[in-house]
Amino acid sequence: xxxxxxxxxxxxxxxxxxxxxxxxxxxxxxxxxxxxxxxxxxxxxxxxxxxxxxxxxxxxxxxxxxxxxxxxxxxxxxxxxxxxxxxxxxxxxxxxxxxxxxxxxxxxxxxxxxxxxxxxxxxxxxxxxxxxxxxxxxxxxxxxxxxxxxxxxxxxxxxxxxxxxxxxxxxxxxxxxxxxxxxxxxxxxxxxxxxxxxxxxxxxxxxxxxxxxxxxxxxxxxxxxxxxxxxxxxxxxxxxxxxxxxxxxxxxxxxxxxxxxxxxxxxxxxxxxxxxxxxxxxxxxxxxxxxxxxx
Amino acid sequence: xxxxxxxxxxxxxxxxxxxxxxxxxxxxxxxxxxxxxxxxxxxxxxxxxxxxxxxxxxxxxxxxxxxxxxxxxxxxxxxxxxxxxxxxxxxxxxxxxxxxxxxxxxxxxxxxxxxxxxxxxxxxxxxxxxxxxxxxxxxxxxxxxxxxxxxxxxxxxxxxxxxxxxxxxxxxxxxxxxxxxxxxxxxxxxxxxxxxxxxxxxxxxxxxxxxxxxxxxxxxxxxxxxxxxxxxxxxxxxxxxxxxxxxxxxxxxxxxxxxxxxxxxxxxxxxxxxxxxxxxxxxxxxxxxxxxxxxxxxxxxxxxxxxxxxxxxxxxxxxxxxxxxxxxxxxxxxxxxxxxxxxxxxxxxxxxxxxxxxxxxxxxxxxxxxxxxxxxxxxxxxxxxxxxxxx
Numbered sequence: 001x002x003x004x005x006x007x008x009x010x011x012x013x014x015x016x017x018x019x020x021x022x023x024x025x026x027x028x029x030x031x032x033x034x035x036x037x038x039x040x041x042x043x044x045x046x047x048x049x050x051x052x053x054x055x056x057x058x059x060x061x062x063x064x065x066x067x068x069x070x071x072x073x074x075x076x077x078x079x080x081x082x083x084x085x086x087x088x089x090x091x092x093x094x095x096x097x098x099x100x101x102x103x104x105x106x107x108x109x110x111x112x113x114x115x116x117x118x119x120x121x122x123x124x125x126x127x128x129x130x131x132x133x134x135x136x137x138x139x140x141x142x143x144x145x146x147x148x149x150x151x152x153x154x155x156x157x158x159x160x161x162x163x164x165x166x167x168x169x170x171x172x173x174x175x176x177x178x179x180x181x182x183x184x185x186x187x188x189x190x191x192x193x194x195x196x197x198x199x200x201x202x203x204x205x206x207x208x209x210x211x212x213x214x215x216x217x218x219x220x221x222x223x224x225x226x227x228x229x230x231x232x233x234x235x236x237x238x239x240x241x242x243x244x245x246x247x248x249x250x251x252x253x254x255x256x257x258x259x260x261x262x263x264x265x266x267x268x269x270x271x272x273x274x275x276x277x278x279x280x281x282x283x284x285x286x287x288x289x290x291x292x293x294x295x
Numbered sequence: 296x297x298x299x300x301x302x303x304x305x306x307x308x309x310x311x312x313x314x315x316x317x318x319x320x321x322x323x324x325x326x327x328x329x330x331x332x333x334x335x336x337x338x339x340x341x342x343x344x345x346x347x348x349x350x351x352x353x354x355x356x357x358x359x360x361x362x363x364x365x366x367x368x369x370x371x372x373x374x375x376x377x378x379x380x381x382x383x384x385x386x387x388x389x390x391x392x393x394x395x396x397x398x399x400x401x402x403x404x405x406x407x408x409x410x411x412x413x414x415x416x417x418x419x420x421x422x423x424x425x426x427x428x429x430x431x432x433x434x435x436x437x438x439x440x441x442x443x444x445x446x447x448x449x450x451x452x453x454x455x456x457x458x459x460x461x462x463x464x465x466x467x468x469x470x471x472x473x474x475x476x477x478x479x480x481x482x483x484x485x486x487x488x489x490x491x492x493x494x495x496x497x498x499x500x501x502x503x504x505x506x507x508x509x510x511x512x513x514x515x516x517x518x519x520x521x522x523x524x525x526x527x528x529x530x531x532x533x534x535x536x537x538x539x540x541x542x543x544x545x546x547x548x549x550x551x552x553x554x555x556x557x558x559x560x561x562x563x564x565x566x567x568x569x570x571x572x573x574x575x576x577x578x579x580x581x582x583x584x585x586x587x588x589x590x591x592x593x594x595x596x597x598x599x600x601x602x603x604x605x606x607x608x609x610x611x612x613x614x615x616x617x618x619x620x621x622x623x624x625x626x627x628x629x630x631x632x633x634x635x636x637x638x639x640x641x642x643x644x645x646x647x648x649x650x651x652x653x654x655x656x657x658x659x660x661x662x663x664x665x666x667x668x669x670x671x672x673x674x675x676x677x678x679x680x681x682x683x684x685x686x
Contacts, residue, residue, distance in 0.1 A: 055529060056567045059480075060487060064529030064567060067574075102574050103530075105600060146627045148569060148601035241556075242563045243480065 033163045033180050034133040036121050037294050039085040045078040045292045051236060053275070053284030059243055061279065068101030072236040080121060092117035092139070096151040096237055114152035114237050115141040128171050135161040144239070151237040155198070159184035168218060168257035168265050176220040176255065177207035186234075196242075198232040206253055217258035224251040224273060233280045240282070247278035251286075267292045320346040320390040323369075324462050327469035328401050329496035330440060331374055333512040336404055336473065338373045338388055339496050340395045348373050352386040352401075360384075371395075372496055378403035399470040402439055407547060410515040413437055416553075416639040418444030418587025418614045419479070425617035426464040428655040429638045433468045435657065436640050439513060440472050442520070444587030444613055445479025445555030447491060452482035454490035462494075475520060478507060479555040479587060483525045502537035510541050516643055517545040521554035523568055530571060538572075542579035548667070549643060550581045557586035557612045559595050561623040561632050573601070576608045582648065582665060585639075587614040590621040592639070592652050593632040594661060609665065611650065613639045631661045 037043035051072040056064045073096065080090030097111040117139035124132045137159045144154030165178030181203040188197040208222030226249045233245035251273030257265045269290045275283040325340030338350055345367040352375075353359045362373050371390060378384060383402045388395040405412055415438040420426045433441055448460045462469065476495060478488045488507070497506035497520075507522040519541060521528060528534045542550065558569035565588075576584060577599050592615050599607030614621075620634040635654060642649040646668055652661040 058524070060483065060525055062525065062527045064527055064571060065531055066571065067530045100570060102570065104574065104578055108570075108601065148566070148573075238566050239563065240566050 033165070034119075034121050034135040034161050035131070035163075035292065036086065036088045036123050036133055037080060037082045039082045041082060042295045043078075043080045043082075043088070043090075043292065044295065045080075045290060047074075047076045047078070047288060047290040049074045049076075049286060049288040051282075051284060051286040053282035055283050056240065057278040057281060057283050059280045063283070066100075067103050068107070070101065071097075071099045073097040074236075078119075080119070086123040086126070088121040090119050090121065092119065092137070098149050098151060098237065100149050108147075108149040110147065110149045110151045110237075112151050113142065115139055115156075127167065128169075129167055129173060130164060131167050132164045133162070135159075137161070149238070153234045153237055153239045155186040155234065157184045157186045157200075159200075168267070169259075172218075174210045175207070176209055176222055177205075179203070179205050196232075198230060198234070200228070200230040200234075202226060202228040204249070208253065217256055220253075220255045220257075222253040222255065224253050224271065225249070226273075235282050241280050243280050245280040247281045247283070248276040249273045250276055266294065319393045320344055320395075322390075322395045324458055325371075325469075326388040326396050326399070327462070327466075328471060328473045329372070330404065330473040330475055330498060330511055331496065332498050334380065334404050334406075336375045336378070336401055337496055338371075338375065338386065338401065340371050340388055340390070342369050342371065342390050342395070345369055346391040346393075349389040349392075350375070350386055351389070352384045354379070354382060354384055375401065375403065380404060380406035381409045396470065402472065404511075405439065405514040407512065407515065410548065411644045412439045412514050412516075413643070414439055414513065414516075414518075414641045415441035416444065416585050416611065416613045416641065417441060417474075417616045418585075418612075419446045419590055419618040420461060420465075420616035421446075421449045421618040423460060423464045423617075425636050425655055426461065427467075429616065430465045430468040432638060432653060432655065432657045434471060438472060438640065441468065441474045442518060442551075442553050442585060443474050443476035443616075444553055444585055445477045445524070446481045446587060446614075446618065447476050447479065449481055449618060451484035452479075452488060452490055453485050454493070457490060457494045475511070475518070477520045477554050478522050478524045480524050487525045500537060502533050508534050508537070512545075512547065514643060515547045515645070516549040516551060517541070517547055519550070519552045521552060521572075523554045523556055523565070523572075528568070528572060535571075535575075538575060539579070542575070542581070548645070549583075549648060550579070551583050551585065551641075552576060552581050553585040555586060556588045557593075557610060558584070559598065559610045559626075559628050560586075560589045560612050561593055561626045561629045562589035562591060562612075562621045564589075569601075573598070573608070581608050583641075583650070584608055584610045586610065586612050587616075588612070589623070590614045590618045591623055591632060591634045592637060592661065593623070594630050594650070594652070594663060595628045596630045598628060609650075609663070611639060613637075613652070630663070633660060635660060 076094040078092045080088040082088040093116050096114050099107045099109045101107045117137050119135050119137035122134045139157045142152045144150045161182040163180040166176050183201040186198050204226030206222040206224045210218050210220045212219040229246045233241035254270045257267045271288045273286050321343040323341040326338045329337040329339045331337050348364040348371040350362045350373045383400050387398040415433045448456050482488050482491045498509040498511045500509045507526050510519045526534050556565040558573050593612040595610040597607035597609050615636040637654045639652050648665040650663050651659045
């Protein structure tokens with residue numbers, strides 16, 4: 001790629017980031033950063049997350065402590081295949097387990113597959129220093145049901161995600177970092193205030209450096225910061241509120257990349273993050289681990 | 296300073312008429328009836344200049360009374376103490392000798408031994424015309440009091456809209472009985488609800504010393520107003536602890552709780568409130584929870600342990616006070632739902648509660664009877680009513 005073409009592609013990617021930041025995702029999911037396999041190969045990505053909020057913070061900033069400690073576990077398998085260079089198609093299947101303690105009773109639990117998604121990934125540019133990806137996805141949610149604890153909010157979503165990240169590998173610079181933004185639109189479900197359409201967006205930035213190289217694998221540590229906004233409060237498969245929600249997050253990323261027999265390495269990314277300045281939103285700690293392998 | 300005297304009946308008889316022709320202080324709003332605590336009603340009015348406060352009244356048997364405060368104020372609050380519980384009194388308010396509005400009647404709060412009464416439920420009042428129609432129906436209903444499920448003034452609870460949007464449309468009712476509101480999400484847009492708290496005189500609870508959440512007793516029933524918009528209600532919060540103490544201490548027959556956002560609604564609902572507060576309602580035997588927020592009427596089956604049907608809490612959403620109606624997709628916990636403007640009337644009697652939902656013209660479009668054996672109830676036992684469905 002020439003320098004001019006690389007700059008143009010970088011400009012396009014950042015324009016996409018800017019656009020998606022206008023539009024919207026209630027749950028910042030820094031672990032869910034799109035990446036592509038090489039042409040003709042399959043990329044598998046398994047993301048497991050454990051979220052433990054201690055409270056719900058209202059629009060006015062009042063913290064409503066929950067009884068005990070709810071646990072939200074989400075495992076998501078994404079498989080994508082690249083028929084052409086810089087283009088991939090994929091599917092996404094999540095599995096959710098939720099446990100909510102209640103006074104004088106055993107905890108409410110729910111588990112199952114909350115839906116499935118299909119997506120198309122496109123890499124506007126790639127170089128020895130930078131990687132980019134743009135994802136368009138449709139996610140179909142299963143029916144929410146009328147239980148107190150649900151694994152799905154019942155809202156389908158159309159979303160766009162974009163990312164620009166430093167490239168891994170021996171030739172890459174020691175610094176690591178990048179930006180990720182996502183926007184989603186959920187059509188209305190035909191009900192009242194809480195059943196209308198809503199929009200979500202999120203953005204997160206991370207920056208750090210390689211801290212070690214072990215047996216051909218790079219180990220990097222990065223600081224993470226992000227922000228998310230939604231016109232309704234939908235989180236962890238629950239419809240919590242019908243008013244605008246927002247929250248920032250901060251955390252630490254430990255990333256290990258190892259050669260995968262091509263330009264797309266295998267990786268293991270562990271993120272510990274904390275909700276900050278939440279409004280009309282759950283607030284707590286989240287731990288995610290994402291493994292990526294190319295076949 | 297308060298002066299209580301009893302004028303001669305002959306003199307009192309001419310007070311109402313003569314004062315109407317006096318000049319001086321101008322009436323800005325009221326008089327409206329307010330409720331201060333379990334046993335005290337009050338008359339409240341606002342004047343355009345500082346002046347004194349006086350209420351002359353008369354019992355049905357012709358026994359006169361007069362209440363005076365010499366302090367010169369613009370917001371006049373006259374607690375009606377020393378009245379016979381449940382009795383209707385004729386009254387006339389004065390400031391600096393000038394009659395404030397027309398003479399009307401006010402009922403003293405009922406005693407715990409007086410178990411039969413009616414109350415109204417309204418919510419999400421807007422547009423003026425619909426609240427005015429509802430006010431007329433409330434007058435005809437014979438209710439003692441009205442609870443308001445929040446969003447009193449749209450769009451932002453602005454202080455300068457209270458007269459236009461609420462007090463003038465509701466004037467006919469407000470001169471007879473109190474409206475006791477909870478804070479809605481629109482009400483708190485302005486100074487976290489300060490205008491609502493300034494425009495209504497309400498019971499003050501001992502937990503925070505203000506009226507964001509409060510309780511009062513009427514006859515055999517306990518009414519608890521919660522604030523789920525501007526106060527913490529989470530596990531262990533001051534409001535949560537106060538709610539537990541208040542519910543546990545009540546030894547009467549019926550327990551009603553009201554706040555703005557419904558935990559159960561076919562138009563959405565607030566899952567956080569459901570998870571935090573609903574187990575508490577069930578544990579302490581709350582009979583009915585009244586909410587608004589969604590602009591419709593809905594009644595759930597009795598819900599317990601997040602399931603139904605069976606003995607449990609009935610959730611009523613009464614948000615049809617005039618705001619644009621919401622559509623809904625009826626959920627399995629819903630016994631009845633309708634996108635209609637209107638109000639709800641509760642009729643309390645020993646062992647029996649009849650709830651009827653009305654259109655603005657008074658037509659009944661839903662009703663349910665909750666029944667329980669009229670026996671003494673140990674505190675906090677949570678004796679459950681049986682739903683008989685139709686009256």
